[in-house]
Amino acid sequence: MSTSSPTADKDAISAKVGARGALYQAERILRSMRAYGGVILFSSTFQPIMYILAMGLGLGALIGATDDFVEYGAESYLMYIAPAILASTVAMSAGIEFTFPVMAGFRWRREYYAAQATAITPGQIALGHIMAASVRFLVHSVIFLAVLFIFGVLSSPLAWLQLFTAVLGALAIGLPIMAYISTLREEKGHAALIQRFVIMPLFLFSGTFYPLSNLPVFMHPIGWLSPIWHTNELGRVLAFGQPTSGLMIGVHLTYLVGIVVVSYVFIRRTYIRRLGYEEWGGRTPGAKRAARKQQALETKEAAQAAWQGDAPQPTVRSGLFSNMYSGNIRAVFQRGIMAIRNSTGLIFVSGFLEPVLFLASFGLGISPMLEGGVEAADGTISYAAFIAPALLAVAAMNGAVFDSTWNVFFKLRMTKLYRTMMATSLGPLDVAVGEILLALFRGALYALGFLVILTGAGLVSPAAALLMWITALFIALGFACVGMAATSFMKRFQQMDWMMMVLIPMFLFSATLFPISVYPAGVQAVIQALPLWHGVELMRDIAFWEFSSLTLVHIGYYLVMILVGGTIATYRMKALFLR
Amino acid sequence: MSTSSALDTSAPADSSAAPAIEATDLVKQYGDFTAVNNISFSVTRGESFGLLGPNGAGKSTTMRMIAAVSSRTSGTMYVSGIDPQAEGPRVRARLGVIPQQDNLDEDLTVRENLIMYGRYFGLPRKYLLAKADELLEFAQLTHKAKARVEDLSGGMKRRLTIARALINEPEILLLDEPTTGLDPQARHVLWDRLFRLKETGTTLVLTTHHMEEAEQLCDRLIVVDHGEIMAEGSPAGLIREHSTREVLELRFGMDRNPEIAAALETELGNREGLGYSHIEVLPDRLLVYADDAEAALEAIHADGRRPMTSLIRRSSLEDVFLRLTGRTLVD
Numbered sequence: 001m002s003t004s005s006p007t008a009d010k011d012a013i014s015a016k017v018g019a020r021g022a023l024y025q026a027e028r029i030l031r032s033m034r035a036y037g038g039v040i041l042f043s044s045t046f047q048p049i050m051y052i053l054a055m056g057l058g059l060g061a062l063i064g065a066t067d068d069f070v071e072y073g074a075e076s077y078l079m080y081i082a083p084a085i086l087a088s089t090v091a092m093s094a095g096i097e098f099t100f101p102v103m104a105g106f107r108w109r110r111e112y113y114a115a116q117a118t119a120i121t122p123g124q125i126a127l128g129h130i131m132a133a134s135v136r137f138l139v140h141s142v143i144f145l146a147v148l149f150i151f152g153v154l155s156s157p158l159a160w161l162q163l164f165t166a167v168l169g170a171l172a173i174g175l176p177i178m179a180y181i182s183t184l185r186e187e188k189g190h191a192a193l194i195q196r197f198v199i200m201p202l203f204l205f206s207g208t209f210y211p212l213s214n215l216p217v218f219m220h221p222i223g224w225l226s227p228i229w230h231t232n233e234l235g236r237v238l239a240f241g242q243p244t245s246g247l248m249i250g251v252h253l254t255y256l257v258g259i260v261v262v263s264y265v266f267i268r269r270t271y272i273r274r275l276g277y278e279e280w281g282g283r284t285p286g287a288k289r290a291a292r293k294q295q296a297l298e299t300k301e302a303a304q305a306a307w308q309g310d311a312p313q314p315t316v317r318s319g320l321f322s323n324m325y326s327g328n329i330r331a332v333f334q335r336g337i338m339a340i341r342n343s344t345g346l347i348f349v350s351g352f353l354e355p356v357l358f359l360a361s362f363g364l365g366i367s368p369m370l371e372g373g374v375e376a377a378d379g380t381i382s383y384a385a386f387i388a389p390a391l392l393a394v395a396a397m398n399g400a401v402f403d404s405t406w407n408v409f410f411k412l413r414m415t416k417l418y419r420t421m422m423a424t425s426l427g428p429l430d431v432a433v434g435e436i437l438l439a440l441f442r443g444a445l446y447a448l449g450f451l452v453i454l455t456g457a458g459l460v461s462p463a464a465a466l467l468m469w470i471t472a473l474f475i476a477l478g479f480a481c482v483g484m485a486a487t488s489f490m491k492r493f494q495q496m497d498w499m500m501m502v503l504i505p506m507f508l509f510s511a512t513l514f515p516i517s518v519y520p521a522g523v524q525a526v527i528q529a530l531p532l533w534h535g536v537e538l539m540r541d542i543a544f545w546e547f548s549s550l551t552l553v554h555i556g557y558y559l560v561m562i563l564v565g566g567t568i569a570t571y572r573m574k575a576l577f578l579r
Numbered sequence: 580m581s582t583s584s585a586l587d588t589s590a591p592a593d594s595s596a597a598p599a600i601e602a603t604d605l606v607k608q609y610g611d612f613t614a615v616n617n618i619s620f621s622v623t624r625g626e627s628f629g630l631l632g633p634n635g636a637g638k639s640t641t642m643r644m645i646a647a648v649s650s651r652t653s654g655t656m657y658v659s660g661i662d663p664q665a666e667g668p669r670v671r672a673r674l675g676v677i678p679q680q681d682n683l684d685e686d687l688t689v690r691e692n693l694i695m696y697g698r699y700f701g702l703p704r705k706y707l708l709a710k711a712d713e714l715l716e717f718a719q720l721t722h723k724a725k726a727r728v729e730d731l732s733g734g735m736k737r738r739l740t741i742a743r744a745l746i747n748e749p750e751i752l753l754l755d756e757p758t759t760g761l762d763p764q765a766r767h768v769l770w771d772r773l774f775r776l777k778e779t780g781t782t783l784v785l786t787t788h789h790m791e792e793a794e795q796l797c798d799r800l801i802v803v804d805h806g807e808i809m810a811e812g813s814p815a816g817l818i819r820e821h822s823t824r825e826v827l828e829l830r831f832g833m834d835r836n837p838e839i840a841a842a843l844e845t846e847l848g849n850r851e852g853l854g855y856s857h858i859e860v861l862p863d864r865l866l867v868y869a870d871d872a873e874a875a876l877e878a879i880h881a882d883g884r885r886p887m888t889s890l891i892r893r894s895s896l897e898d899v900f901l902r903l904t905g906r907t908l909v910d
Binding site: 186291294298301304306307311312313314315316317318322323324325326327328330331332334335338339342343415416417419420421422423424425426427 | 646648664665666667668669671672674676678680682683684685686687688691695696698699700701702703705706708709710725729744747748
């Protein structure tokens with residue numbers, strides 16, 4: 001035991017940090033991850049189980065013939081997709097770990113600048129961040145592999161080596177993103193853009209749920225470019241000995257390692273520029289374009305005639321509910337539009353892209369594995385026609401739930417927008433209805449975009465498309481009411497994560513990608529109790545123009561959601577907006 | 580809960596003739612904790628009224644009840660003759676609220692912040708275009724009209740928050756710690772703007788633990804501690820009533836203060852003509868309250884005591900607060 005204080009020798013401190021600074025930085029990030037420890041553990045345990053049950057067994061039952069995968073060395077469809085699901089889910093979490101925490105470090109919470117003030121160097125800050133994220137990926141992979149082992153879908157003794165390929169793959173997709181995000185001065189939806197235009201397409205066209213060769217030839221390069229495809233292929237070699245030449249294994253490894261090394265060089269340079277003597281503030285992409293847009297708006301305003309007459313009076317109502325509602329929903333709606341106008345327009349417009357990509361990936365990739373198509377009431381239909389209406393329902397749910405939970409909570413707790421609104425003559429009901437209308441408006445645009453594509457591809461008739469458009473809004477309203485009611489009980493951000501966690505299993509077990517009949521009766525009952533299944537089936541009833549008494553049950557289910565959710569949300573309005 | 584308040588709205592029906600704020604036996608409890616304990620006060624129109632007290636005294640809670648965003652546990656309250664708990668939007672239409680923390684809309688530009696806020700009051704857009712420019716001028720932010728909120732300095736954000744609260748030409752302006760966190764120059768600019776508003780007849784209600792601010796801005800104030808009113812009056816009146824004309828601040832160095840204070844108390848208490856009142860012991864210094872502090876200092880020197888530093892100043896509201904509660908305002 002030393003009697004002198006550890007702070008006594010300053011040069012010794014500096015030497016020690018010089019050697020281990022990155023580890024200290026990694027420790028800090030891992031400790032802050034503990035707040036989300038429950039969510040991380042839960043997701044890495046249940047995600048694999050959910051995917052195995054839904055995709056492996058559900059979709060596997062639809063695909064049927066197992067000998068298709070013998071040529072790849074797998075005994076079943078489940079065995080074939082398992083290593084790819086491992087690689088993909090780990091890679092998806094890389095999309096989170098290298099976007100928001102980086103922005104928090106540079107800008108939102110400026111944690112990097114706290115480290116900068118110590119003996120830690122900028123390069124160590126960057127490396128520490130990557131190390132901490134790698135630990136998370138490794139934990140995720142260990143749990144995932146354990147689950148796969150229990151399900152008996154790992155036949156090769158080398159399967160455990162997937163730990164390293166999965167982490168390598170996650171870094172190969174995550175580090176280029178980190179290299180980009182770390183140059184940004186402020187995040188204005190760039191992370192969402194990356195999610196939609198980079199991660200999603202790479203995930204969906206990387207031969208995860210089917211061999212890449214199932215896709216049309218012109219789409220193969222997407223897979224070759226995607227680090228996820230290379231990781232998938234390596235994983236399949238390790239998990240069940242997929243026959244692959246040594247040259248290809250070398251190509252996969254070189255490609256992944258190459259991306260990691262090159263990205264790291266860029267990241268390190270950016271961190272040194274921003275946190276070193278140069279004090280670079282980062283770029284603001286689109287700033288000039290935004291200024292031009294602002295200028296054009298002002299010119300337009302200047303052309304309008306000036307206000308004549310006395311100062312107008314604020315809008316207030318008297319009579320019933322005048323304490324809750326002031327008759328000015330429009331202002332809340334307009335504020336949302338104004339904020340959208342100031343953000344990157346691409347984000348707003350591209351919202352419908354996700355269902356389109358899903359449709360393209362599954363429609364093109366799964367169809368070759370099905371003999372004929374999917375059995376419907378009157379004969380068989382194509383797989384694309386089977387999933388298209390369901391994907392519309394899923395998109396309506398995702399958008400409405402995100403807007404009514406995460407967005408509302410963010411404005412409530414982070415930006416305190418509702419507190420500002422409640423200082424004016426607006427009532428809580430104006431705010432709630434305005435926000436729901438805004439969510440529906442956004443959903444209506446997305447659904448319109450998707451339906452135009454479906455109609456163009458001949459998957460639905462124009463008449464059905466029109467009815468489906470209205471139905472999408474009806475489904476969205478149901479989820480928005482329930483979402484807002486649930487948000488009124490939320491207190492911390494971690495609780496919000498749990499809520500989002502409900503959505504993935506709901507999607508996987510909604511009979512979107514395969515008919516509900518593939519499941520035993522007990523599982524069917526559970527699926528039928530969940531709201532998304534009713535939305536999916538309602539959409540299919542309209543798309544196939546086959547209505548039954550069940551159609552009324554589906555409609556009734558959503559009416560109940562709207563009524564119950566709406567009533568609770570109204571009752572909890574003060575808890576929502578006046579806290 | 581005073582559910583009967585809606586019935587006995589015998590308070591003046593014509594809201595423009597009613598006092599700005601009328602609070603009687605106001606109580607606010609959060610579970611077992613009583614944030615506001617039975618306070619009554621009234622603010623007349625055009626008056627500048629202050630709530631003075633340390634953090635956690637119940638000032639902000641009282642402000643939230645006036646601003647119609649918090650319910651009261653019991654008591655009555657009328658803002659412009661209207662019960663804020665029963666008709667929130669009608670009350671808020673008459674108020675301009677300046678919260679403790681600037682909560683500007685970061686998704687909008689400076690000018691859009693003003694226009695959008697006006698839209699929340701349902702004011703026509705065409706009117707707001709001109710009004711926003713007028714307020715930008717008032718807040719000395721015209722050159723920043725197109726800037727993003729996050730690019731503004733602390734003082735600019737505060738001025739924008741104040742300008743925003745004026746968009747509906749409020750009858751009553753509620754200011755929660757208006758100048759906390761500002762540098763002295765920005766603070767004086769802000770005070771100047773508030774003076775101008777007062778001259779145009781706007782009622783100001785402000786909370787502060789900044790004494791100079793209270794003395795500068797308030798016609799009348801209440802001193803609040805632990806949710807109760809300790810004293811009420813004009814700044815000068817309160818000083819006259821609860822303190823001596825002058826104060827002598829002495830530092831004797833660490834740990835010696837209490838012992839020296841006891842000695843000084845007897846020594847000074849025996850002297851005539853100083854107008855000596857009492858001594859307060861703070862961690863870092865002694866405060867000797869005497870009408871003639873100069874003479875008191877001479878007497879101390881005459882007794883052979885040598886303080887490390889000494890300072891003579893006039894009494895302030897800080898001293899009133901110390902006298903009333905035994906605590907300093909900022910601790």
